[in-house]
Amino acid sequence: MSNRYAVVLAAGQGTRMKSKLHKVLHPVCGKPMVQHVLDTLAAMNVHDVVVVVGHDAETVKSTLGEGITYALQEKQLGTAHAVQQAQPFLKDKHGTTLILYGDVPLLTPETLTALIDHHHAQGAAATVMTAHLADPTGYGRIVRDEAGEVLRIVEHKDASETERKIQEINTGIYCFDNEKMWGVLAQVGNDNVQGEYYLTDCIELLRQAGEKVTAFILAEPAEASGVNDRVQLAEVEAYMRRRICERHMRNGVTIVDPAHTYIDSDVTIGADTIIHPGTYLRGRTQIGADCVIGPQADLTDVVIADKVSLSYAVIKGSQVETEAVVGPYAQVRPGSRIGSKVKVGNFVELKNADVGAGSKIPHLSYVGDAEIGESVNIGCGTITVNYDGAVKHKTIVEDHAFIGCNSNLIAPIRVGKHAYVAAGSTVNQDVPADALAIARERQVNKLGYANKLPRKQGKQQEN
Ligand code: UD1
Numbered sequence: 001m002s003n004r005y006a007v008v009l010a011a012g013q014g015t016r017m018k019s020k021l022h023k024v025l026h027p028v029c030g031k032p033m034v035q036h037v038l039d040t041l042a043a044m045n046v047h048d049v050v051v052v053v054g055h056d057a058e059t060v061k062s063t064l065g066e067g068i069t070y071a072l073q074e075k076q077l078g079t080a081h082a083v084q085q086a087q088p089f090l091k092d093k094h095g096t097t098l099i100l101y102g103d104v105p106l107l108t109p110e111t112l113t114a115l116i117d118h119h120h121a122q123g124a125a126a127t128v129m130t131a132h133l134a135d136p137t138g139y140g141r142i143v144r145d146e147a148g149e150v151l152r153i154v155e156h157k158d159a160s161e162t163e164r165k166i167q168e169i170n171t172g173i174y175c176f177d178n179e180k181m182w183g184v185l186a187q188v189g190n191d192n193v194q195g196e197y198y199l200t201d202c203i204e205l206l207r208q209a210g211e212k213v214t215a216f217i218l219a220e221p222a223e224a225s226g227v228n229d230r231v232q233l234a235e236v237e238a239y240m241r242r243r244i245c246e247r248h249m250r251n252g253v254t255i256v257d258p259a260h261t262y263i264d265s266d267v268t269i270g271a272d273t274i275i276h277p278g279t280y281l282r283g284r285t286q287i288g289a290d291c292v293i294g295p296q297a298d299l300t301d302v303v304i305a306d307k308v309s310l311s312y313a314v315i316k317g318s319q320v321e322t323e324a325v326v327g328p329y330a331q332v333r334p335g336s337r338i339g340s341k342v343k344v345g346n347f348v349e350l351k352n353a354d355v356g357a358g359s360k361i362p363h364l365s366y367v368g369d370a371e372i373g374e375s376v377n378i379g380c381g382t383i384t385v386n387y388d389g390a391v392k393h394k395t396i397v398e399d400h401a402f403i404g405c406n407s408n409l410i411a412p413i414r415v416g417k418h419a420y421v422a423a424g425s426t427v428n429q430d431v432p433a434d435a436l437a438i439a440r441e442r443q444v445n446k447l448g449y450a451n452k453l454p455r456k457q458g459k460q461q462e463n
């Protein structure tokens with residue numbers, strides 16, 4: 001396999017996005033669109049990647065991080081000029097160079113590998129990826145000679161009436177023999193309607209130099225869709241979302257309604273898990289096998305083991321272990337661990353809480369900055385009072401403890417093993433193991449009092 005290089009063009013402004021954020025940083029299925037391009041290249045073992053940045057270069061660089069070579073195109077003088085900025089990094093290398101756009105995120109490693117294979121099989125100096133479109137308006141057109149060989153590419157704005165009828169378009173994706181590419185790039189001028197240095201001119205220049213130029217026709221043109229505005233952003237996202245769902249379904253995941261399931265590209269899901277509609281699986285979320293997720297689950301960077309069941313839940317930065325049940329209507333905030341067979345029920349909020357195996361927090365509780373042991377029962381309406389206005393304090397409830405309904409546990413506090421807290425208590429001192437803490441007013445029954453009340457004597461007051 002010859003060496004592979006890539007130049008990713010990402011200098012253009014993207015005016016039509018009407019955004020403060022650089023176009024290539026707009027997320028598609030949870031990742032900046034240009035990151036998809038870089039991930040695709042990484043999956044193909046293309047390691048010499050140069051990203052050409054221009055507008056808002058610093059933000060693009062800081063978002064994508066190190067480990068990538070950046071070339072700065074100070075003024076956007078055209079696609080050929082953009083590629084030329086990468087020359088210092090790739091100039092004398094022997095091999096094949098892919099040209100990609102940072103705003104064309106749907107191409108797969110399989111498609112790009114097929115492009116390179118075709119290029120090598122044809123012994124070409126350049127291969128342009130083309131597509132047949134019913135409406136080719138705006139794109140560069142592929143002009144072929146009588147023998148059907150690619151002759152040149154003409155931009156829409158420069159094309160004659162006849163040329164505009166050509167339906168085979170330039171997707172803007174190419175692969176070149178690296179050394180030959182730099183050779184012809186130096187000859188590209190800007191004598192055209194837009195006064196730009198067109199990369200497309202390389203095709204004709206190579207032909208004139210007697211080199212072989214071929215086209216690789218994309219079977220599914222949508223894969224080369226670019227994003228110029230937010231309508232296209234939504235279209236590209238919908239396409240990628242469907243593709244992600246299909247991948248999981250083929251791997252044995254049931255997705256009840258893929259049109260209403262939103263899975264980021266790096267999420268993993270085990271077989272026989274069922275995903276119900278209205279579910280968002282974001283970031284680095286990992287889901288085990290045999291789970292039932294949703295309806296309406298919104299999970300970000302969550303690690304879920306097998307046989308977990310959750311619905312109507314928002315969970316972030318947490319871990320859920322086997323056979324746990326979460327929701328309906330629960331919120332789990334970052335830093336939490338929900339142990340095996342735990343039940344977190346309706347209207348429960350956890351934050352930075354570690355809940356041991358078999359414990360139950362079935363209803364209406366806030367458990368924050370807490371360590372809950374195993375087989376603990378947290379009664380309905382229990383609140384960990386973790387914040388004194390300045391500092392967050394920790395609540396520890398040890399194994400098998402029982403917290404009665406509507407209790408306040410004022411942290412820092414520890415409830416020992418097998419201890420009880422009576423319902424309605426507000427406890428602010430540690431409860432020893434096996435003890436019962438009651439911290440509430442004693443009940444007083446005033447016998448016969450009801451009969452003294454005016455309404456009981458039929459003297460109900462008028463309003
Ligand atoms: C280009 C092709 C056209 C093709 C189309 C496919 C040329 C001359 N034309 O046209 O044949 O059909 O793509 O979408 O190449 N960029 C820079 N610096 C620049 C100019 C562009 O980085 O100076 C980047 C843009 O940010 C963008 C990409 O290159 O990601 C393509 O540029 P764009 O202006 O959209 O090219 P088109 O005119 O659409």
Ligand code: MG
Pocket residue numbers: 226228
């Ligand atoms: Mg474009």
